[in-house]
Amino acid sequence: MKELRLFNSLGQKMETFVPEIPGEVAVYVCGPTVYNHPHIGNFRPAIVFDLLRRVLLALGYKVTYVSNYTDVDDKIINRAMELGISEKELTESVIKEYRGLIDELGCLQPDITPTPTAYMDKIIAYVKDLVDSGHAYVVGGDVYFRVSSVPHYGELSGNSVDSLLSGARIEVNSKKESPLDFALWKATEVGIRFDSPWGKGRPGWHTECCVMIDSIFKSRDGHIDIHGGGFDLKFPHHENEIAQSYAHNGNGLATYWLHNGFINIDNEKMSKSLGNVLLAKDVIAEYGAMAFRMMVLSAHYRAPLNFTPDTIAEAKKGYERLQAAYRSLGIYLQANGVDDPSSLPSSSLDEFLTPLCEDLNTPNALTVLYAKIKQSNADLRACKGNIEPLKADFAALRDYSKILGLNVKYPCIQNIGKQLYREYFDAKANKDFAKADELRGKLTEMGIWMN
RNA sequence: GCAUCCAUAGCCAAGUGGUAAGGCAAGUGACUGCAACUCACUCACCGUCGGUUCAAAUCCGGCUGGAUGCUCCA
Numbered sequence: 284m285k286e287l288r289l290f291n292s293l294g295q296k297m298e299t300f301v302p303e304i305p306g307e308v309a310v311y312v313c314g315p316t317v318y319n320h321p322h323i324g325n326f327r328p329a330i331v332f333d334l335l336r337r338v339l340l341a342l343g344y345k346v347t348y349v350s351n352y353t354d355v356d357d358k359i360i361n362r363a364m365e366l367g368i369s370e371k372e373l374t375e376s377v378i379k380e381y382r383g384l385i386d387e388l389g390c391l392q393p394d395i396t397p398t399p400t401a402y403m404d405k406i407i408a409y410v411k412d413l414v415d416s417g418h419a420y421v422v423g424g425d426v427y428f429r430v431s432s433v434p435h436y437g438e439l440s441g442n443s444v445d446s447l448l449s450g451a452r453i454e455v456n457s458k459k460e461s462p463l464d465f466a467l468w469k470a471t472e473v474g475i476r477f478d479s480p481w482g483k484g485r486p487g488w489h490t491e492c493c494v495m496i497d498s499i500f501k502s503r504d505g506h507i508d509i510h511g512g513g514f515d516l517k518f519p520h521h522e523n524e525i526a527q528s529y530a531h532n533g534n535g536l537a538t539y540w541l542h543n544g545f546i547n548i549d550n551e552k553m554s555k556s557l558g559n560v561l562l563a564k565d566v567i568a569e570y571g572a573m574a575f576r577m578m579v580l581s582a583h584y585r586a587p588l589n590f591t592p593d594t595i596a597e598a599k600k601g602y603e604r605l606q607a608a609y610r611s612l613g614i615y616l617q618a619n620g621v622d623d624p625s626s627l628p629s630s631s632l633d634e635f636l637t638p639l640c641e642d643l644n645t646p647n648a649l650t651v652l653y654a655k656i657k658q659s660n661a662d663l664r665a666c667k668g669n670i671e672p673l674k675a676d677f678a679a680l681r682d683y684s685k686i687l688g689l690n691v692k693y694p695c696i697q698n699i700g701k702q703l704y705r706e707y708f709d710a711k712a713n714k715d716f717a718k719a720d721e722l723r724g725k726l727t728e729m730g731i732w733m734n
Numbered sequence: 735g736c737a738u739c740c741a742u743a744g745c746c747a748a749g750u751g752g753u754a755a756g757g758c759a760a761g762u763g764a765c766u767g768c769a770a771c772u773c774a775c776u777c778a779c780c781g782u783c784g785g786u787u788c789a790a791a792u793c794c795g796g797c798u799g800g801a802u803g804c805u806c807c808a
Contacts (some may be wrong), residue, residue: 469806517803550800594745594758597745646746719767
């Protein structure tokens with residue numbers, strides 16, 4: 284099996300990927316809080332970790348890919364009240380939209396998409412365990428995690444407990460033993476809330492992910508191979524997940540921690556306050572889902588990605604070049620005796636996978652793709668009826684596209700199309716340009732012209 | 735203030751010790767009966783100052799500029 288190297292945020296260095304169970308990979312990616320139409324920033328992790336999943340699959344691993352929808356949160360409660368609907372109605376409609384966008388963007392749906400509301404019993408039991416073992420304490424109806432009860436807090440984010448303490452803001456909430464302690468359970472008056480041994484309330488965000496991982500991957504002691512998410516989640520979210528996992532399961536939750544960079548708009552942070560939040564559905568409507576995916580792939584996943592009309596337009600062109608070359612080959616092959624190009628045997632993927640195996644270097648993978656597109660176009664121009672090189676070109680474009688999650692297609696030209704192409708090639712060979720033009724017009728009209 | 739990361743051509747973006755991938759735009763040329771498509775060629779001393787080294791975009795330090803986080807919070 285080809286070696287995959289990944290940059291592990293835990294330790295800040297490149298490491299060779301070695302799964303805990305040979306041949307199998309457990310992945311968890313922090314999903315969105317579903318309170319409003321998803322914006323484009325929600326889909327960078329979705330695309331990046333979908334790519335990781337596809338690379339793992341191409342390398343021959345069996346992958347279990349889990350990504351949650353956070354459906355308990357203040358933002359959800361506030362938004363639901365604004366709209367005058369229940370939290371459940373709101374989250375269900377947003378999840379539905381999100382799932383649709385995932386499809387459009389060429390991402391595979393996760394194998395499992397847990398939601399905290401469905402795990403409430405387990406969350407409460409988990410928090411109770413932490414209280415019982417002395418890693419958490421109850422104040423009023425709240426439960427807080429005792430950060431001082433676990434070693435190495437700050438390991439992931441590069442913070443030390445001392446520096447975090449010195450940088451801590453003046454706490455409004457003085458109920459906590461330490462400013463670093465975080466809420467596992469919070470007593471609430473407003474919105475959706477649940478019964479617990481500590482009264483009515485809601486779970487803390489950090490705990491939700493931990494419990495879902497712990498439950499879904501019970502057979503692995505709640506320890507997964509890869510945990511992914513946006514850069515902003517490193518601290519406190521992932522740091523706190525690690526602390527809880529050490530306290531509850533005696534392990535650090537995940538071996539490899541991967542964090543994707545953010546999307547900026549015109550070199551500015553995308554934020555509500557700046558009023559520059561771009562909704563995924565709007566961007567897709569204007570430029571196409573594949574243009575957006577191509578744009579995400581055009582930069583390394585850890586680097587910031589700048590969204591401007593130019594950058595997405597450029598990505599769109601790149602995708603269209605791929606699509607056009609693939610389509611031309613698909614049609615030409617059918618017109619020349621290959622009835623089902625999609626079933627042509629695969630060619631070697633080694634050259635293409637090599638950059639992807641170096642910490643998902645998609646820009647370099649795209650370089651390989653562009654070279655193949657160029658070669659395909661040149662081969663098609665020069666083939667003179669010899670379709671052998673075209674078969675290999677086609678298979679390569681097909682397989683590369685699949686790994687990148689870029690949807691490409693070609694029309695089935697049917698027997699009538701094959702007949703018209705035979706006549707077209709004959710007419711051209713006989714320099715009967717009037718007839719060739721007519722046939723070209725007809726093929727164009729049918730939507731199956733090569734170019 | 736503390737922490738993490740970044741600074742490569744008009745634009746996007748790889749490369750992390752041995753004299754700068756790729757894409758967009760631009761220019762030149764080729765193919766073609768025509769149009770479109772396509773192909774070839776041209777286009778960077780790597781923010782700045784200093785250090786280490788036979789050798790640095792690549793390592794170290796200063797400076798300048800930028801992104802993000804600092805606890806349930808936008």
